[in-house]
Amino acid sequence: MIIDCHTHLRSLDSTDTAEHLAAVETVDACIVLASCNGPREETNRRLSEYVGRHRDKMVGFAVVDPTQDRLNDRGLAALTEKLGHQGLVVYCAMAGFHPAHCQAMRLYEMVQEAGLPIFFHNGSHALSAQAVLEYAQPYLLDEVARAFPRLKFVIGNMGVPFVEQTLSMVSKHENVFADLTIRPTKLWQTYNIVVAAHERNVMDRLVFGSGFPAANSEECIEALLGFNMLLADTKLPTVPRGSIRSVIERDSLDLLGIRRSTAG
């Protein structure tokens, strides 16, 4: 089973949803993360409609900005029960709030009680000039993981550019995972990320993602399984292919406590 735990839609227009649908054809299931561009309420509602039409394959994560949305239990229940979202995505660097902001901490407490996972889309391979890079540092999530040890969360994009901090976080906290979303054309970066994770003995804490539309799962899988071959004539360290394959085939939905629906 292959689950792509990191996909986005360029927009919810039919051309873009068709493109997404085609891209996820090669995987068994995927998480669709709501975008932080545009009005969040509308984004979450429209994403819910799209995911709802592909419930056997897709899981939606609603976008929340805890400093703006002041979400209470009822608001959270509306996102899950009414719209069917099964997790939240937050964009601390892009939205410009500290991951342990007091209002964010209140949100995490509710989310922990509700048993939902959170995807922290803080670090990125392509942050805009306005994003607060400081808030993308994964070590800032240590306070969150210590305060809410039952909260399951994913550090998106391996916390790029702060990969070492991400490895430290996943080795320290049992409910923290990192999303091995790579850029398949950046082979040296991919190699360094995977070797570093292997040497830290945290390959079992990684989940697979493509970051679609930045890349698609097929080319990411090819790059991950193929880079060892580039090193065949060198003495550089390699990573067992089986270990990489385990990341690609990990059931990240189960790991995050998400039940897959077979309805619709």
Ligand SMILES: [Zn+2]
């Ligand atoms: Zn992304």
